[in-house]
Structures are given as C-alpha cells and as structure tokens.
Amino acid sequence: MDLQIYNTKEEVARNFAEYLENWIKENDEVHIALSGGSTPKIVFDELSNTEKYNIDWSEVHLYWGDERCVPPTDEQSNYKMTQDHLLEHIDIPSKNIHRIFGENDPKKEALRYGDVLSENMPPDNEAPVFDMVILGMGEDGHTASIFPHEIGLWNSKSICEVAIHPDSGQKRISITGKVINHSKTVVFLVTGFGKKEKVAEIIHKTGDYTKYPASLVAPHSGNLTWFLDADAASLL
DSSP: OEEEEESSHHHHHHHHHHHHHHHHHTSSSEEEEEOOSHHHHHHHHHHTOTTTOOOOGGGEEEEESEEESSOTTSTTOHHHHHHHHTGGGSOOOGGGBOOOOTTSOHHHHHHHHHHHHHHHSOEETTEEOOSEEEEOOOTTSOBTTBOGGGGGGGGOSSSEEEEEOTTTOOEEEEEOHHHHHHSSOEEEEEOSGGGHHHHHHHHHTOTTGGGSGGGGOOOTTOOEEEEEETTTTTTO
C-alpha cells in the first residue's frame, strides 16, 4: 500500500484532487465509486473549482459505494451531498451519474444497483470492475456501509447488500468486499484524531484489526493508497 500523509484535511483534499485529475487524464472513460462523509465533502468542494481542475467529466461515470435508504433530497443522502458540493458545479452528463435509489425498497434496490454495475462494467470473476473505488473509514473501522457487527457481509456473493447501522438501525445499500477488491484502484480518504487508533491497527496489523471491515480492503491489483492527515496518521 501507498501512504500519503499531509498536515491538514484541506491538504489531503487538494492533493487527492490533483491526483484524481492526473489519473483521469491518463485514462479513457472511467468508472468511479464515490464515498460519503466529511472528508469527501471537502474533496468535492475542491474539485468543484473548475478553473483550477481541468477535468473532462464527460469521460467520467460516477457511482456510489454506499447510500442511506432515504430520498435523494434528504440531508443524510450521500447523493445529495455530492450533488450540492460537486455535481451542480461541474459539467457532467446526467447519463454519467448512476445513483443508488435510496427511496426504494432496500432489498429490491440492492439487486437493481448490482445489475446496473454489472451492465456498465465488465465483470471479472463475477464482480464488476471499477476503475477506482474511493472509501472512507469510520471510527469503528467500518468502510462503505459494512460495519463490524455485520462484517460477514464483506464476503457476500452478491454485488450489493442491505446493511444496518449498529446504533440507529438505519438501512443502507452497500457494495460488498468482492467489488471493492476487484477494483483496479482503491483509495482511502481518512482524516481526524478519532480514526488514529484504527488506522494504526489496520496498517500495522495489530490489536483487533481483523474485526474491522476496513482491514479487509486488499485489491487484487495491489493498487491501494491511503490519503491521511497528520491527526489520523499520528500513531503510525
């Protein structure tokens, strides 16, 4: 894995945005799974500066690695966050935006979205292959919407699963481990002191790291990069 450590979360956002801009320019049409959370929000704000970043968004297809089972207008919606902080500021064709319908029946939507991924991306060993999956990590070590109490979902044979938040009981749609690990490139965006213990345990393979879904991220391509701020990396 490659560790990229910067002083602040704003520096993480700027450096990842530059990395993404260059990566898109080096590839043709790309398919990217986005993450929700506070760090991606800062990244989206950075990427929305179209005078600074020269990205041909017509060559980019955007998906979501997970979504809360709420309407797209709900403040909790990962799609709405992306819409507010990125999509409405860039010139991207609507046909390139492939959202999870959080307002639909969760089980049916997990199946539908799995079909969308399979139809749009060639499968490899029964899993659609993203060009890039962007992940966050929670203070409990969860990633996408696979939480420690449901870590078994990681090895699901399905492309997408219905997950349940351990505290709120809220249902979510999430891609599974086989999709993440079949991606050509996987990037973690992790910031904040609250993540430092889990970051250190996962990277050093110590403590209870095997209980954290984020520890299972190991793309077959070998292309795994962590973008961390100094706070999240303070125990490394």
